[in-house]
Amino acid sequence: MFRQPKVEYKSNQQILTMRKAGLVLSAALDEAIGAAAVGVTTGELNAVFADVLKSAGATSNFLGYHGFPASICASVNHEVVHGIPGDYALQDGDILSIDGGAVVDGWHSDSARSVIVGQPRPEDQRLSDATESAMWHGIAALASGRNVGDVGNAIDDYVSGLEGAPLGILQDYVGHGIGTQMHQAPDVLNYRSGHRGPKIRPGLCLAIEPMLVLGSLETTLLDDDWTVVTTDGRRSCQWEHTVAVHDRGIWVLSAADGGAAKLEPLGVTPVPLS
Structure with a gap:
């Protein structure tokens, strides 16, 4: 009989500390996404993000993680995840996914947003909007x-029910538990699998992060041993939030409003702990 990895359930006080990390992260992503423009390098966006964390007294959980050399992943166009920021200058029409994290008093947050630089292609805007909506569902x-x-x-139900050209849900990369470490049990699949997973109960904290693509689900790892790209060169997108379950409801820790604006139209009112 196989033992499942143990899930770390948090107290309300621990969730409140994770909320502090989530708010710092939200502010850092605000600044990095706001700075994304034609001609700006992904390395410059990394510096913007890192400066916000430093000013808030937080640290990055990406920098140095298994040797990762930056505070954000900056994945452009056909780059799915784990793109390394550097000298690449953003071009008109690029779709950029920025994934980052922050640590406050030993507790982690993790979140990703996507933005289209300059004039968006309609199919790219649809991809980003659908990925974000899938996350909120x-x-x-x-x-x-x-x-x-x-x-x-x-x-899966949301993405499968979209009208128009089908979008693919990547299966090789999934969400995860989060708390005293950035990546913890349980895995959070973005598709139907028949696997029920652990019960949802107070103290559970998850990073929910669907990744959608315009074409094939097949991916390739580049020679830098980090950047994952679509094999067919079609574009991809990622959105992510850290979410806590507590005894009165759920709370999106990495959203400034706790998730209210996006969840209330879906019939859910997030409940803060304070």
Whole structure:
């Protein structure tokens, strides 16, 4: 009989500390996304993000993680995840996903947003909007579901029900538990699998992060041993938030409003702990 990895359940006080990390992260992503423009390098965006963390007294959980050399992942166009910021200057029409994290008093947050630089292609705007909406549908399922697998079911149902050209949900990269470490049990699948996962109960904190693509689900790892790209060169997108379950509801720790603006139209009202 196989033992499942132990899930770390948090106290309300620990969730409040994770909220502090989430707010710092939200502010850092605000600044980095706001600075994304034609001609700006991904390395410059990394510096903007890092400066916000430093000013807030937080640290990056990306920098140095298994040797990763930056505070954000900056993935452009066909880069799915783990793009290394550097000298690449953003061009008109690029779709950019920025994934970052912050640590406050030993507690982690993790969040990703996407932005289209300059004039968007309609298919790219649809991809980003759908990925963000898929994330929020998954988060909403956390409020009413019984098991973690309900999150992936909700994401899959939403994406499968979209009108127009089909979008693919990557299966090789999934969400995760988060707390005293950035990556913890359980895995949070973004698709239907038949795997129910652990029960949803107070103290559970998850990073929910669907990644959608315009083409094939096949990916390739580049020679830098970090950057994952779509094999067919079609574009991809990532959105992510850190979410806590507590005894009165759910709370999106890495959203400044706790997730209210996006969740209330889905019938869910996030509940802060203070």
